Amino acid sequence: MSGLAVRAAAAVRSPGRREPDDRRAALDYFRDLLAPFGEKPDEELFDGGPHVRHRDLADLLVADEGVGGSRPELLIVTHALPDVVPFTAVAPYLTDRLGGRAANFAIAQQGLAAPFTALRIASAYARAGRAAEVVIAVLEQTTLPTPFPLVRDALPVRDDPPVRNDPPVRDDPPAQGVPLVDSAAALVLGTGEDGGDGNGPRFVRARSAGSPADALGREPAEDGTLLVLGPWVTGDVPEHAGPVHRVAPGSYCTSLWLDLADHWREWGRDHRRIVLCDTDPRSGRTHTALFAGGES
Numbered sequence: 001m002s003g004l005a006v007r008a009a010a011a012v013r014s015p016g017r018r019e020p021d022d023r024r025a026a027l028d029y030f031r032d033l034l035a036p037f038g039e040k041p042d043e044e045l046f047d048g049g050p051h052v053r054h055r056d057l058a059d060l061l062v063a064d065e066g067v068g069g070s071r072p073e074l075l076i077v078t079h080a081l082p083d084v085v086p087f088t089a090v091a092p093y094l095t096d097r098l099g100g101r102a103a104n105f106a107i108a109q110q111g112l113a114a115p116f117t118a119l120r121i122a123s124a125y126a127r128a129g130r131a132a133e134v135v136i137a138v139l140e141q142t143t144l145p146t147p148f149p150l151v152r153d154a155l156p157v158r159d160d161p162p163v164r165n166d167p168p169v170r171d172d173p174p175a176q177g178v179p180l181v182d183s184a185a186a187l188v189l190g191t192g193e194d195g196g197d198g199n200g201p202r203f204v205r206a207r208s209a210g211s212p213a214d215a216l217g218r219e220p221a222e223d224g225t226l227l228v229l230g231p232w233v234t235g236d237v238p239e240h241a242g243p244v245h246r247v248a249p250g251s252y253c254t255s256l257w258l259d260l261a262d263h264w265r266e267w268g269r270d271h272r273r274i275v276l277c278d279t280d281p282r283s284g285r286t287h288t289a290l291f292a293g294g295e296s
Contacts, residue, residue: 008066049143230278
């Protein structure tokens with residue numbers, strides 16, 4: 001089959017605290033940045049963060065053999081939350097770690113829609129013959145100079161396990177939150193035209209809609225389709241005949257992609273179709289991505 005298929009993937013969760021590089025310079029930068037808006041950095045909040053930079057997350061992803069051995073022609077970095085300090089252009093940095101030949105850029109300020117946008121762009125590059133191998137990195141760090149609600153008070157604690165086959169309904173209020181952790185995921189996708197193994201799940205399309213019901217109503221729901229629901233999907237969704245996997249809380253933009261990186265081989269082997277779905281809690285829009293199983 002044509003199109004981009006997953007060849008390798010890596011996930012990073014809670015890599016551990018590191019010492020900040022130059023606290024005074026960072027705080028001076030944030031004071032200058034926030035002063036025009038009548039704000040100032042929260043030093044206690046900033047000091048209490050893990051200080052894991054996007055660059056650190058990129059290095060951890062490259063340490064994975066599958067990601068580190070890739071030589072992409074297109075590399076896209078995505079994130080919903082900013083870097084600790086924006087002093088490193090991470091897309092060129094990551095490109096240099098992966099052979100140095102990829103066209104590269106970052107997508108931000110789209111919330112958790114950013115990786116879905118990256119998949120659409122990557123697919124267009126592949127169809128045009130401009131990229132036979134693509135790397136998409138999704139980065140999330142939680143050290144911020146001002147309060148951000150999703151970081152410290154993210155989601156209700158769930159008593160049930162992440163994997164579920166009962167109807168995927170969420171109507172519980174976010175009363176007791178689960179804070180976000182630093183995390184990152186990377187997908188290596190290829191067309192198979194350069195001799196690589198393109199037999200993983202194959203990207204078909206990405207869509208968005210105003211609600212989970214509207215978004216999932218346009219996607220396959222029959223037996224043989226795995227539905228992967230992100231932690232931000234709430235309320236009723238259309239009836240689904242196949243298995244349902246619920247992503248555990250603790251991430252925002254990286255949520256679906258962490259679990260895809262962990263399970264892409266088995267999901268591609270065991271299911272004809274995989275539908276990824278999550279709702280951005282800030283915009284309210286729901287995003288879906290459809291992959292075809294490796295034998296489809």
